Amino acid sequence: MNIYDIIRRPLITEKGHVKREAEATLCFEVHKDANKIEIKQAVETVFKVKVSDVRTSVFAGKLRRRGRFTGYASDWKKAYVRLAPGQKMPEYAEI
Secondary structure, eight states, rough: OOHHHEEEEEOOHHHHHHHHHHHHHEEEETTOOHHHHHHHHHHHHHHHHOOOEEEEEEOOOOOOETTEEEEOOOOOOEEEEEEEETOOGGGGGGG
């Protein structure tokens, strides 16, 4: 799997901003089959920082309706990546 397939997009939310400020933690939507080691290597390669910890959680897709038709959105995975002490935040996270 390519490193750009592992990291889908950064999640910019209010909760993520608080975690970034207080705990030096970044939030990403990642590939559903990626494990913590692959996520750590991908973040270290793309952003050129040292990662100390990775936590993941899987979210089930929600029921969606379009008129009379129903279906489910895809399941997705979120990763919380904590940077090692002394590491600078990547540029995308600067507000």
